[in-house]
Amino acid sequence: MRAVDIIQKKREGGELDRAELAFFIDGYVAGRIPEYQVSAWLMAVFLKGMSSVEAAALTDVMLHSGKVMDLSGITGPFVDKHSTGGVGDKVSLILAPMVAACGIKVPMMSGRALGHTGGTLDKLESIPGYRTGLSEADFRAFIEQDGFAMTGQTAEIVPADKKLYALRDVTATVESIPLITASILSKKVAEGAEALVFDVKSGPGAFMKTPERAEALARSLVSTGTAMGKRIVSVITDMTEPLGLKVGNFLEVEETLDCLENAGPEDLMEVTYRLGAWMLVAGGVAKTVEEGERLCRKSIRTGIARELFMANVRRQGGQPERLLELRGNYRAKDSYEVLAPTGGFIQAIDAYKIGLAGVYLGVGRDTALDPVYPDVGFVLDKKTGAAVLAGERLATVYGKDAASLEAVKALVASAYAIGPGAPARRPLILKEISAI
């Protein structure tokens, strides 16, 4: 077998089999196949695509480039959720204890903020003491004890993805549906999940900017994951404006507590309940989405979800008492208020611009080495559709320093569109693609 023949086959639109993909990817990870051959292949995949069977084989090869979490000995069902990333998207933090309360085990490995989208690990680490770098033994033990655990991906999990992603980033081959699919799925399958619910975000604040692109990825995740023998659901949700009322790190932990106390914003809870319901269905705990949603609401209403969240905070080294003390008070000293320039109705709040402003403020980061700050971000007073008077406060913005506030003012102002007449309500759940 020769690497150049594999590149040529893909260049001609051929379907690579598992042996060819294993030769190529394993060869790359082991340093036998040079980057210049891999990047030519990546571009051929980008432009020629992959079948579901082929993407499944690639995912499987990538998955086995590293460690696969062994959850044997723990009673399942193991179901996880993955979001393609958005602004104000703290759904994972609410969802994990909520579905764990319903009997689902959630082995959650999350990522960090990058670009305009936030990261679950950064949010969790804003809780004083909270550790996200769990050992495998702790990860297993915490899942067994609380029904879920939250950790970062270690270097041993899918090393092929780390190498491939870095190469895709510099060769303009990031936005390829089969490559994105294999990257996401290989990591999620490696953490030990049997069933997966994907929240594929669609809109200006998402990675997939159009409903068509979002649907293509959603379908690819379902067909590829199914070809790997997993139960998969993709839910396409709107990411036009930020989700919920708080965008930040600790700010989003606060909003998580609000939600767990049954006082969360409507849009955020609608998405959270729907995804949770699908997780229950995927795990066999509920027969229908409606039944799943009832069970999720109950676990919130009864406070069981909140209890599990607090148990997890303590289990992972965080200080629940300190968390409650900081709640409502943990704010950067530099802040300003966004005021409505005119009266009317909020027509739109551009999630992409808010997310981008967050990078300047210290919520997110430009490169993997930038620090993030716990106490910065946005508290929104009103969302799209709300009536406002001229000069009324729309939001409060907290930044790592005064300069960061100056840097974002124009950008944040331009994120708001105010006009006469209430805009039509946008649906949040755009499409559901299930293969369970």
Place this chain on the structure above:
Amino acid sequence: MRAVDIIQKKREGGELDRAELAFFIDGYVAGRIPEYQVSAWLMAVFLKGMSSVEAAALTDVMLHSGKVMDLSGITGPFVDKHSTGGVGDKVSLILAPMVAACGIKVPMMSGRALGHTGGTLDKLESIPGYRTGLSEADFRAFIEQDGFAMTGQTAEIVPADKKLYALRDVTATVESIPLITASILSKKVAEGAEALVFDVKSGPGAFMKTPERAEALARSLVSTGTAMGKRIVSVITDMTEPLGLKVGNFLEVEETLDCLENAGPEDLMEVTYRLGAWMLVAGGVAKTVEEGERLCRKSIRTGIARELFMANVRRQGGQPERLLELRGNYRAKDSYEVLAPTGGFIQAIDAYKIGLAGVYLGVGRDTALDPVYPDVGFVLDKKTGAAVLAGERLATVYGKDAASLEAVKALVASAYAIGPGAPARRPLILKEISAI
């Protein structure tokens, strides 16, 4: 400007401008842009193509990556011919003195055998003493004195092509029309030619296996070369069976002498006269191809072309007396005769198989480091269309050793198809595309 943006633009099918191509190619040659980015770009070019304007800009950028031959002070017109490579293709050796005799200056830089196709330099070097590594001063002086000179490409000529070609070879991006066009044209323009005639071979023995692919390359060479301000003609010629009766290195020099003495095989002379005639038209020496052909025939008939060839042999260090002594005698000791297995008419002689057998025999080479042998190859007794009796000799095969003969016997036998009835004569000149 960022390399990744240039890759992305090409990936989306955009047209790169000269500044972008210069940034990218110059950056690659200087080591600022890594191979993995260049190979992703090469694949994007392969799959998305290039416009004529874009290919011309790429050619121009590649051309200026190295030295451009300065022929000022010598009176032109400077016209060269380039063949995309075939089996038994010794046209350059006959053509250069033939058109030089008609007043054209031919600054010919040639390549070596690679794979199943022969190389002009290897053929010339089979003449004892002949030097193909001329200094620039010698190259200029010999063109001025004899009307032509034959040399190899120095490392200073289009270094970008050497780097790009090596990378294309290992990334399955060789067979791209715009990349082939830029590779060929940049080298030919760098040698100082004002007008160029391309012999684009088509058929199993050629690089372009189908008339459609050959025509695509022929048109690309014309449109791109024209966009660079050169006068360009492409002639598509058949490469189904070997050209002429001899395939080898010294064997092809012998056949060159036959042709220059007006005793060459009909097929070889048909192609040579046609290409020569176009060179005369391209150089302004003849008004029509018919007039050009008359002048070429005259330069052969009068012996002037032969005189110039012998003058060039002496000028480049070869020994004309030794050449004539060796003629008809310079044969490897290991040989065998190919006999007709049945009677009938020769339906086909597969040029590709003969060329491939030549690699084993020592005519050509697999890798650039393999040696070639002067005294090996094929002497064909009969060509396609000839009647043969069972057991009659079809060809004599000379090899570097007995093992090489054994290795090719089945391959050579399978190259011949003999059947009842004379086959229809295949036209040799398939299409002519002129922009002069």
